[in-house]
Amino acid sequence: GAGVSQSPSNKVTEKGKDVELRCDPISGHTALYWYRQSLGQGLEFLIYFQGNSAPDKSGLPSDRFSAERTGGSVSTLTIQRTQQEDSAVYLCASSLSPGVYNEQFFGPGTRLTVL
């Protein structure tokens, strides 16, 4: 079946503008994760959704970042008033259910460039 998809693939924006990044997880996967990969760095956890539970927002770097997951499926990561340090690749992953054993399947990411 289809894997995790993300859109857009690339996004260029001007400093101060808002952006929305979309993630479509694998059908039936209840857990969804967002990570950020800055140039030359590993992946940094941002937020985690599991079913109808309150999301784990502990990785969000500032209140300019927010995310929602509608109907337990599609998720949108919103960055308000973008800054140049927000430039990174934003990766989404999903897994069948929570649990450390369950594999996280990653999407191809969205490369965000803030000018």
Added chain:
Amino acid sequence: AQTVTQSQPEMSVQEAETVTLSCTYDTSESDYYLFWYKQPPSRQMILVIRQEAYKQQNATENRFSVNFQKAAKSFSLKISDSQLGDAAMYFCAYRSKSSGDKLTFGTGTRLAVRP
């Protein structure tokens, strides 16, 4: 907090030879999982191999194997019979239930394969 360290930013191997990528981690937990992910230029993270901390036997997946030293908190990846398609970024990652199922990544090792 858990940390993952990859001390080799870049590695190079001759095609058909063997290469070992290093990873160390820091945790006070006893129940956790360790992973190696491959990230080709397409950006999509691909799970290579995983190891459960409670298992003493080192995991193996075809040409990929790990050397898991729990006491030393070391988790190296060995790639045998290297192929041109193995060229990519490799990330070591840690995951535990108490850390909320999220993955904690190292900064990665870029592997080049010489023909």
